[in-house]
Amino acid sequence: MSHEPVESPLAILETLRAFQASGALRAAIELDIFTWIASGKRRAVELAAGAQASERGVRILCDALAVMGFLVHQDDGYDLTPISQIYLNRNSLFYLGSISSILTHDLMWRTFHNVADAVRRGGSMLELDGLAPDHPFWVEFATALAPAASMTGAQIAEILGAGAPGHEGWRVLDVACGSGFYGFAVAQRDQQAQITSVDWPAVLERTREFARQAGVASRVRYLPGDLFKVDYGDGYDLALLTNIYHHFDKTNCVRLSEKIFRALKPGGRAAILEFIPNDARTGPPAAIMFSLTMLVWTPAGEAYTLADYRSILESAGFAEPVLHDLEHSPHQLLVAHRPR
Secondary structure: OOOOOOOOOHHHHHHHOHHHHHHHHHHHHHOOHHHHHHOOOOOHHHHHHHHOOOHHHHHHHHHHHHHHOOEEEEOOEEEEOHHHHHHOOOOOOOOOHHHHHHHOOHHHHHHHHOHHHHHHHOOOOOOOOOOOOOOOHHHHHHHHOHHHHHHHHHHHHHHHOOOOOOOOOOEEEEEOOOOOHHHHHHHHHOOOOEEEEEEOHHHHHHHHHHHHHHOOHHHEEEEEOOOOOOOOOOOEEEEEEEOOHHHOOHHHHHHHHHHHHHHEEEEEEEEEEEOOOOOOOOOOHHHHHHHHHHHHHOOOOOOOOHHHHHHHHHHOOOOOOEEEEOOOOOOEEEEEEOOO
């Protein structure tokens, strides 16, 4: 006699269709549904007019967003939830909707369609993987992640004590700078700081634009090229390495760390922003899943543990790194100094 299984299969079904929720949120951001609702257009017919979409399509999409927790039903229309008001309304100071263009980029859809092949190979199946020189993806990445980088950069600058008495006039090296906002956050707190931004030439064109927007353009210089090959110079007080190490194997992580060590003056610090799993690799979930992203995106990268970073940094000559948590972020900050 057969018996009903004790466990429900719902978790399997929900995971297999999770791409549907991603697609729905991506569509809502693209159509500015949250911004239209914030402006007072709450009924499907009004939203459809604003978004230049069908009323039926908007109604079905908004119902889906409501069960996902991004909208609530209100009378005969819809209203924002606190999270969508803060982060998905384009007129909010904390708008993060632009991240959708990266996290749901067509390139990402394609890479995750071939996870099994990446597992078989042990690395990315892309013809042009994430480490390809001057990959056009990174220009889009720098643009889309600028708001998030600005917010996280402000936290990092505060943790590091930028601009505090005795901490003025820093020379800062921002490696693979992207938008540049991590370095710019330091420059905004330290009015005497000088920033050197390193990235591919096409990315640095966007960095220049953001430097002007941030009001720090006169204190930024640019070094275009491969981060392993370009001459950084030396005598820096601080090196910023934000979301870099996870792209490489440990050998190249040590190689990069040695180059950073030489660029810093004695007592100078390296600030490393990363997804960092616990040493048992049982969590946090965001860090573990990010390692999967690196499997399909790079030839040999992954999210490294604190024990890994200790080994990498100490091999390059750095002192014991200090770990800092960040608010409202899946990342952590590691700070290691070059001994005096």
